[in-house]
Each structure stands twice: as C-alpha cells, then as structure tokens.
Amino acid sequence: MLEITDIYASLAKREVLHGISLTAKAGQVLAICGPNGAGKSTLLKAALGEIPARGDVKLNGQSTAKAKASDLARQRAVLPQDTQVAFAFTVAEIVAMGQEAGDFAAEPGLIEAALAAVGLANHATRPFQTLSGGERQRSHLARALAQVWQPIGPQGPRWLFLDEPVASLDLGHQLQVMRLARAYADQGGGVVAVMHDLNLSAMFADRMAFIIDGRLAAEGTPAEVLTAPLLERAYGCKVAMNTAPQSGPWFLPQACDQA
Amino acid sequence: MTALASSRARPGLRPVPYGLTAGLILLVLAASILSLTSGAAGLGLGTLLKAPFSAEGLTLRDKVVLYDIRLPRLVMGLAVGAALAVSGVLLQGLFRNPLADPGIVGIGAGAGLGAVMAIVLGSFLPLWMADLIGAHLVPFAAFFGGWAATLLLYRAATAGGRTDVATMLLAGIALGALAGAVTGVMVYMADDKQLRDLTFWGMGSLAGATWGRLAAALPLILLVLLIAPGLARGLNALALGEAQAAHLGHNVQSVKRRAIFGAAAATGAAVAVSGGIGFVGIVVPHLLRLAMGPDHRLLLPHSALLGAGLLVLADLASRSIVAPAELPIGILTALFGAPFFLWILLRQKGALRG
Ligand SMILES: Nc1ncnc2c1ncn2[C@@H]1O[C@H](COP(=O)(O)OP(=O)(O)OP(=O)(O)O)[C@@H](O)[C@H]1O
Numbered sequence A: 001m002l003e004i005t006d007i008y009a010s011l012a013k014r015e016v017l018h019g020i021s022l023t024a025k026a027g028q029v030l031a032i033c034g035p036n037g038a039g040k041s042t043l044l045k046a047a048l049g050e051i052p053a054r055g056d057v058k059l060n061g062q063s064t065a066k067a068k069a070s071d072l073a074r075q076r077a078v079l080p081q082d083t084q085v086a087f088a089f090t091v092a093e094i095v096a097m098g099q100e101a102g103d104f105a106a107e108p109g110l111i112e113a114a115l116a117a118v119g120l121a122n123h124a125t126r127p128f129q130t131l132s133g134g135e136r137q138r139s140h141l142a143r144a145l146a147q148v149w150q151p152i153g154p155q156g157p158r159w160l161f162l163d164e165p166v167a168s169l170d171l172g173h174q175l176q177v178m179r180l181a182r183a184y185a186d187q188g189g190g191v192v193a194v195m196h197d198l199n200l201s202a203m204f205a206d207r208m209a210f211i212i213d214g215r216l217a218a219e220g221t222p223a224e225v226l227t228a229p230l231l232e233r234a235y236g237c238k239v240a241m242n243t244a245p246q247s248g249p250w251f252l253p254q255a256c257d258q259a
Numbered sequence B: 001m002t003a004l005a006s007s008r009a010r011p012g013l014r015p016v017p018y019g020l021t022a023g024l025i026l027l028v029l030a031a032s033i034l035s036l037t038s039g040a041a042g043l044g045l046g047t048l049l050k051a052p053f054s055a056e057g058l059t060l061r062d063k064v065v066l067y068d069i070r071l072p073r074l075v076m077g078l079a080v081g082a083a084l085a086v087s088g089v090l091l092q093g094l095f096r097n098p099l100a101d102p103g104i105v106g107i108g109a110g111a112g113l114g115a116v117m118a119i120v121l122g123s124f125l126p127l128w129m130a131d132l133i134g135a136h137l138v139p140f141a142a143f144f145g146g147w148a149a150t151l152l153l154y155r156a157a158t159a160g161g162r163t164d165v166a167t168m169l170l171a172g173i174a175l176g177a178l179a180g181a182v183t184g185v186m187v188y189m190a191d192d193k194q195l196r197d198l199t200f201w202g203m204g205s206l207a208g209a210t211w212g213r214l215a216a217a218l219p220l221i222l223l224v225l226l227i228a229p230g231l232a233r234g235l236n237a238l239a240l241g242e243a244q245a246a247h248l249g250h251n252v253q254s255v256k257r258r259a260i261f262g263a264a265a266a267t268g269a270a271v272a273v274s275g276g277i278g279f280v281g282i283v284v285p286h287l288l289r290l291a292m293g294p295d296h297r298l299l300l301p302h303s304a305l306l307g308a309g310l311l312v313l314a315d316l317a318s319r320s321i322v323a324p325a326e327l328p329i330g331i332l333t334a335l336f337g338a339p340f341f342l343w344i345l346l347r348q349k350g351a352l353r354g
C-alpha cells in the first residue's frame, strides 16, 4: 500500500501542491490524470522524495522519509517523464543499472527479458543516444522493470512509478506498455502512472486520481471520476463521452466543442 | 564460472578489455624503464642491467642519479599522471560532461592559488608550525584551493542535478582569472627566494621531484586512488540524473561529496608538486571512453594506467626534445591537449546542452 497524506510542495517559492492525500493499493493500477501544469509530476516527485515536501508518505507501511535509498530501490522503480543520459552507455548497460539496484542482480537473462518485454530485444548493443524518443522511453522502462522484476518480494509488493509511460509511444507500443503495467498489478505489484490519455487510463486503470491546480479534484474508479462536468472544468472543452460494454468510458476528441 | 563467462558475452554489456589492460600495463612498464635509463648523466640500460652481476655494482654517482634523481621523478610522473586522469574522470562523472577537466574549469587554478599562497604566506607562520607542517603545507593548501574552486564551480554551474556547460566553462575562466590576479599580488609580495620557488613551480615540470616532495603529495593521491573505485557505480548512475541515481539506491549527496573531494585532492596534490600540467584529465578519459565505453568501473583504473604512462612519456619527451635543456612538460601536454579539446568540442557541438 502507498499512503500519501496531506502533501504540500512548493517549487520556486510557489506552492504547487495544496494538501493532497491519496492511497494506492498493490494489485491495482492507479492513474493520475489532469491538465498540464496541474502538479501530477510534482505529486509523483514529492511521493518519491525527489523534492522537499510537507506531509507523509508510507510505502508498504514504512515511512519513506527515513528509509535508506538502497532499501527503497529494492521495493520501487521509477520511470521519469524526462529521460536524458550522459555518456554513450548502451541500452543493455542502462538496463543492467536497474538490475544491479534491485534484488535480481544474479538473475541470468534478465536484461534480455526486460528488453524483450518492451519490444527492444534487438537494441541491446545500441548506444542510448542513437535511439528514437519512444525507444529511449522504453529502454528506461526496461531498466525500471529489471529493478523490480518480481511484483512481490520479501518486504511485500514491489512498485512501479511511471510518469507518462506512453507519452511518446505509437499505438501498438502504448498498448504493449499498458498491458505490462496491468500484468504487473495483476501479479500483485503496485503501479502508479501519470497519464494524459483518458482512453488508455479508463481501459487499464483500476483507480484514478484527477488533479486540478494542485488539488485532488476527484478520486475513484475511472467511470466514477471521468464525468462530463469534471472534464469540462479540467480541459475547458466539452468532451464526447461514450461507454464501451467491457472497458468503461471512452472519449472522442473530434467531438470536443469549444466550451 | 560458466555463468560468469556467459554473462560476459551478453550483447550490449562490454566485457572487461583484458587486452587493453595488458597493453596499458606494458605501456607503463616500458615508459618507466625508458624514463629510468635515459638522461644527461649517461646511465643507460646496459649499465643498469649489468650492475647486479658485476663485482663493483653501480658507482656512487650512478646510484645518486638513479635513486635520488630518476626514481623520484619517475614515481612523481606516474603519480601525477594517474592523479590528473582520475581527477578528470571524477569531474566528468560529477558534471555529467566529458569537457570537465581540472585545468579547464579552473580547479587547477584554484589549487595553484592555494600553492602560491602557501609558498609566499608560509613564511608568516610561526616557526614551530612551519616545522610541524613542513613540506605538507603546499600540497594541502593546493588541495584546499582546488576544493574551494570545485565547490564554487559546482554551485555556479549546477542546478537541480543539471549542469549548464556554458556556465561551467565560463565559471572556469572566471576562476582562472581570479586565481591569476591573486597570484600576481602574491608574486608582488614575495621575496627573492620565494620568487625563485614560484617561478620554478609555475612552469609545470617534474624536474623538481624529490623524495621529500613525493612524501607530501603521494598519500593524498593514493587516498584518491583508493576511494575512486567505490564511486564508480554511483557515477554510472549519476549519468541518468540525480533523481534516478537516488532511485537506483545511491546516496547521491555522498557520491557527489566524495567525487568533489577526490577530484580536488588529486588535482591539488598534482598541482602542488608539478605546477600546471593541463589536458591529461580530458584526453585520457575521452580516449578510453572511445575504446571501451563509459562504465566508470573500468574507466577509473584504466585512466589511472594510461594517465601514468602518458605523463611519464611526455616527461621523457620534454627532457629529450631540447636536451640538455628541458621543455616544461605543461607546454608539451597543452600542445597536444588543446587541439584535442577543440576536437571534442566540435564533435559535441550539437549535444552541448548537457
Ligand atoms: N522546476 C520548477 N520550478 C518552478 N515551477 C515549476 C517547476 N517545475 C514545475 N513547475 C510548476 O509547477 C506546476 C506543476 O508542474 P508539474 O510538472 O507537476 O505539472 P504536470 O501536472 O506534471 O504537467 P504535465 O502534464 O505538463 O507534465 C506547474 O505550474 C509548473 O509550471
């Protein structure tokens, strides 16, 4: 369980998060949605201890503020929104960094398996700088996967924190990555993903937290959260909503009207 | 064993380049032998090889040449070369940029300023203190100067784990100018003997190598060579950014602190005993990254070897080209290093937004 309690955070002396409380359960995918600049990445960074924040964060019952970085690295892996690498490390070397950080350093074939899982089996030897944007994002995802390969460990469930995991991916790879996240949760791990794509979020997430202006505007199942008034408030336009029999709500941007 | 062998052969994971390692060790050995057997005194390889088997051994004069002139100079060359190269690797890992060199970004200048101040202001120390610190004063002052410069530089050029390369290089220029100005003031204040010390030191040379000076600088350099391997994985992770390095389980603050300390201590010790020898810290790691990849676990030890070997060779060249006079070695390394730096800069042009 991930328990975020009453988080306040400021960036450049401006308060960006105004007291957000949120819980995520292992075995589920939590999607964090909201407009640009709402504070989604900031919430993730605050929950991960990357930026100073007021409030409390517990992972698997333990306060993360006092935990050692090396212990946390065995329990959670992070895919950042912005992924740069200095020096010409190969894709395999980057994934190996994830592997060495987690509990699976001795696992043979893990790098290959993680790369295959994100569709980069043939890219192991490529220097990172020669990859396309989507390939870069997926190689970092492979690194995160190699770090927390098994969804359940001795200290409880492991966690994947993903900031816009499908932002620069094509349709096929968006589905591949979302299925990976889904499978990870189905096997008992926890997944927290910042998402812009409401359709994918509705298809794959169990829970959704909707952030507007640094506050939690709504929380619940995608069907509960994704209501016409909320979307209009968030995005400033009317969204054509529909409901698919199996996968819940879906949206068509063509039908968006200027509000 | 089979698991180890197969893990070495995995695609994209570069194996330990044993051939290169062996080559570098040979380079260091060959350079050392050449350095010990060449010089104005005419004590050559033949005499040295015959000595253990002949009844009379080496003459007293030859012994002095070997043990008190050539050997300390060789050890100094090896230590300074390794120190400068390792210091370059540490700085580049810290700044996430291959252009960071202790000489270029002003850390050498800071260390030099420390050394100059120690030489000039050292005479104002009470006698008992001067006796106590003795030869250690200059290396430690150089270390503190280099340390202050590194901290200042890091503060100036890095925000939120990102280094702005332009700021880094400009801050280096400013630090160099400041150190130059204060050095000028010191020169103005210095008496004749100190002036001679300063001039000699400032030319950048291994000619002043004595066991006494080595005893002051070597411990600092050995300490850095000792702590550097422990930083390798942290520096690798730092290539992904500070936040990711932390999520990969590294204590980022500690890695940064130790890298800054290591770079400053190695540069300081090297500058204190040999003056300004530039570009070793940028040429050596860059060549090795091209040859075997950027993994710091391999880069650090191999850089130490190549730096040591190259500097001894450069020293050899500096004393043979215009023999019996000597070209300051700093001039020689700059002659080759500066164009090399420009070449890296041109190659990097598009990617300078580090
Ligand atoms: N380094 C920074 N310094 C100052 N303000 C910042 C900084 N980073 C973000 N902000 C501001 O904080 C607010 C929240 O930013 P955040 O990155 O969390 O948004 P987000 O919800 O992730 O948006 P996006 O969908 O564009 O990724 C925004 O108003 C942004 O302008």
Ligand SMILES: [Mg+2]
Pocket (backbone or CB within 6 Å): A040, A041, A042, A081, A163, A194
């Ligand atoms: Mg964001």
